[in-house]
Amino acid sequence: MKILVCMKVIYDGKDNAFPDYDLPLRINRFDEYALEEALVIKDKFPDTAIDVVTFGYSNSVGLLKKALERGADSLTLIESQEELTPVVCAKLVYSHFKDRGYDIIFTGAMAEDFMSSSFGPALAGFFSFPFAVAAVSCELVNDKRLLVRCELEDGIAVTYSIKLPCLVTMQSGGREIRYPTLTGKLNARGKEAFVVKLDQKKDKSLSYEYKRKKAVKGILIEGSLDERCEYLYNELHKRGLL
Amino acid sequence: MRQKFLEVLIVFNVEDGQLLHGNLNFYEIKNKFKNRVNLQLLFCGSNVSKYLDNSHLDFYGDVSVIEDDSLPWNNPYILAQNISSLGEKNFDVVILPHSITNCGAAAFLAAQFSMECFTAINDFYFDDETLVLEREVFGGFTERILCKLNCIITWLCSHSEPCNNLNGAKYNLIKKSPVECEDLCSVISVEKAQSFSRLSEANVLIAVGRGIGSLENIELAQELALLFDNSSIAASRPVCDNRWLPYKYQVGVTGKTVSPALYFSLGISGSSQHLSGMKNSRCIVSVNKDRYAAISSIADYIVEDDIFVFIPAFIHKVKEKKKILRSR
Numbered sequence: 001m002k003i004l005v006c007m008k009v010i011y012d013g014k015d016n017a018f019p020d021y022d023l024p025l026r027i028n029r030f031d032e033y034a035l036e037e038a039l040v041i042k043d044k045f046p047d048t049a050i051d052v053v054t055f056g057y058s059n060s061v062g063l064l065k066k067a068l069e070r071g072a073d074s075l076t077l078i079e080s081q082e083e084l085t086p087v088v089c090a091k092l093v094y095s096h097f098k099d100r101g102y103d104i105i106f107t108g109a110m111a112e113d114f115m116s117s118s119f120g121p122a123l124a125g126f127f128s129f130p131f132a133v134a135a136v137s138c139e140l141v142n143d144k145r146l147l148v149r150c151e152l153e154d155g156i157a158v159t160y161s162i163k164l165p166c167l168v169t170m171q172s173g174g175r176e177i178r179y180p181t182l183t184g185k186l187n188a189r190g191k192e193a194f195v196v197k198l199d200q201k202k203d204k205s206l207s208y209e210y211k212r213k214k215a216v217k218g219i220l221i222e223g224s225l226d227e228r229c230e231y232l233y234n235e236l237h238k239r240g241l242l
Numbered sequence: 243m244r245q246k247f248l249e250v251l252i253v254f255n256v257e258d259g260q261l262l263h264g265n266l267n268f269y270e271i272k273n274k275f276k277n278r279v280n281l282q283l284l285f286c287g288s289n290v291s292k293y294l295d296n297s298h299l300d301f302y303g304d305v306s307v308i309e310d311d312s313l314p315w316n317n318p319y320i321l322a323q324n325i326s327s328l329g330e331k332n333f334d335v336v337i338l339p340h341s342i343t344n345c346g347a348a349a350f351l352a353a354q355f356s357m358e359c360f361t362a363i364n365d366f367y368f369d370d371e372t373l374v375l376e377r378e379v380f381g382g383f384t385e386r387i388l389c390k391l392n393c394i395i396t397w398l399c400s401h402s403e404p405c406n407n408l409n410g411a412k413y414n415l416i417k418k419s420p421v422e423c424e425d426l427c428s429v430i431s432v433e434k435a436q437s438f439s440r441l442s443e444a445n446v447l448i449a450v451g452r453g454i455g456s457l458e459n460i461e462l463a464q465e466l467a468l469l470f471d472n473s474s475i476a477a478s479r480p481v482c483d484n485r486w487l488p489y490k491y492q493v494g495v496t497g498k499t500v501s502p503a504l505y506f507s508l509g510i511s512g513s514s515q516h517l518s519g520m521k522n523s524r525c526i527v528s529v530n531k532d533r534y535a536a537i538s539s540i541a542d543y544i545v546e547d548d549i550f551v552f553i554p555a556f557i558h559k560v561k562e563k564k565k566i567l568r569s570r
């Protein structure tokens with residue numbers, strides 16, 4: 001079984017300075033679940049090979065060594081300093097990996113920075129693979145099909161049976177993410193990331209603009225701790241809630 | 243110079259006679275394109291005829307229907323394949339209502355049609371031959387995309403009620419899905435989560451997010467909940483993923499949709515998937531270390547503070563006030 005896992009490294013916007021590119025980086029959470037699903041298949045079928053690919057900043061590699069420690073076999077960075085659209089990223093990933101004969105491709109359900117949920121299905125489109133989105137768990141049946149359980153809107157869970165080769169986007173909720181083992185760490189030591197340099201100029205038909213949203217719509221409660229407690233109590237009391 | 247009319251396709255997904263992912267108002271869409279459009283509608287699904295008979299079509303233009311009653315249509319791959327069976331016709335813009343399924347179908351189609359794809363669009367307008375799209379991204383920012391057409395979008399429109407009158411439309415009815423791809427991706431089962439009425443019945447929900455930090459800290463939320471009548475705790479998805487609370491407490495697109503009198507959130511950032519499940523609450527309080535967390539865009543009261551500083555003090559305050567009220 002040959003599996004490709006797509007993992008994105010994103011800026012951690014917690015300090016609300018996004019998109020200020022001095023922020024720390026972290027792995028997109030949903031992509032940890034994508035890797036986990038591939039590892040679960042490898043647990044059962046040990047001759048499975050898992051390749052991880054990331055498209056983005058050169059300093060992503062350090063973080064993604066963790067994927068090798070957890071059990072992935074190789075890591076490729078397609079280096080680009082520009083933020084391209086998910087469809088363009090997917091096309092570039094496709095053009096590098098189209099001849100590798102993957103049986104399954106896993107991606108996350110969504111990148112937490114731009115929240116597009118479109119890279120995975122677009123990649124399936126380029127490969128012409130059948131696909132499913134927002135999966136919580138998968139099970140390989142006779143090496144030929146994947147049983148995929150997805151959680152969609154309104155608490156609806158759909159189970160699909162998909163013929164390989166196929167692509168699945170993973171969300172959280174199905175599995176626990178494993179930690180690297182000592183052997184995993186040792187195995188990962190000698191492994192280097194393959195780096196592909198890109199000179200893809202930004203698609204000129206698109207331009208992006210960001211504006212800080214005037215996000216605070218309601219009342220920002222100010223004052224000392226006691227004043228704020230008093231204020232909130234009074235407001236909720238007036239509304240008959242307390 | 244004569245301006246070209248734009249070719250715009252709107253796709254509706256119907257399951258057993260019901261629209262699956264909300265409605266789009268095509269008069270509104272025409273207006274947004276300054277009436278320079280040839281609109282085409284496509285209805286895909288099962289029992290579409292039943293849906294069309296009940297909605298009084300008042301639409302002069304092309305309406306295509308792809309109907310296969312034997313399929314469950316919660317399937318982005320099958321949906322995308324069927325839309326692409328409409329053929330090579332060049333659309334400037336394709337619009338679908340936003341949903342998890344439709345996002346998948348849209349992006350797959352974009353790759354196959356060599357188009358761009360933008361999802362979860364909050365609003366858009368057409369200006370100077372450019373389509374301007376607005377969407378929310380991480381941390382409460384709005385991303386504005388200027389795009390030269392040839393794109394597929396999923397639109398977070400707010401219409402859930404039928405808002406179109408389709409009388410007098412010409413149909414082009416394709417019975418039976420023309421695409422033989424079910425064997426590649428078939429639906430084995432569709433389950434609806436068991437309903438947990440506590441969340442919808444409660445007048446006050448104390449909702450905890452990842453910011454609550456650990457299982458032990460849930461107690462603090464429970465203590466706060468006890469101060470309100472008819473209250474319950476609720477949670478964002480990561481809280482349930484971490485097994486700090488069972489999934490039946492989850493609010494959001496893949497959980498419950500609620501609209502209590504008070505939604506009191508502790509350490510929830512306000513992703514679109516969470517907001518779509520609680521934005522209709524009558525009063526929203528957010529306690530978050532980050533005043534610009536996305537939830538602040540819909541909250542009535544924002545407390546910018548650490549949960550573990552503010553909540554114990556607030557609980558103390560409420561108890562004090564209640565004591566005073568009782569002693570009167």
Ligand SMILES: Cc1cc2nc3c(=O)[nH]c(=O)nc-3n(C[C@H](O)[C@H](O)[C@H](O)COP(=O)(O)OP(=O)(O)OC[C@H]3O[C@@H](n4cnc5c(N)ncnc54)[C@H](O)[C@@H]3O)c2cc1C
Pocket residue numbers: 014109110134171342450451452453454477478479480481492493494495496497498508509510511512513514515516519529530531532535547548549550
């Ligand atoms: C297909 C799909 C479906 C999904 N469905 C749902 C769904 O139904 N419901 C849902 O909730 N999510 C859903 N999600 C997940 C969603 O995208 C977000 O990941 C999730 O809602 C984030 O939860 P959160 O706000 O608790 O956590 P975070 O986004 O991590 O936010 C935590 C917040 O807590 C604040 N904080 C941290 N510590 C403290 C402290 N000590 N005091 C005060 N504030 C603090 C931080 O500033 C931050 O704003 C879905 C995702 C996908 C891809």
Ligand SMILES: Nc1ncnc2c1ncn2[C@@H]1O[C@H](COP(=O)(O)O)[C@@H](O)[C@H]1O
Pocket residue numbers: 006007008009028030031034053054055056086089106107108109110111112114115116117118119120
């Ligand atoms: N630059 C990237 N490098 C690797 N994987 C990516 C990249 N962008 C998106 N992905 C994958 O696609 C998923 C969905 O991303 P998006 O469509 O951008 O929300 C992510 O969870 C990743 O698995």
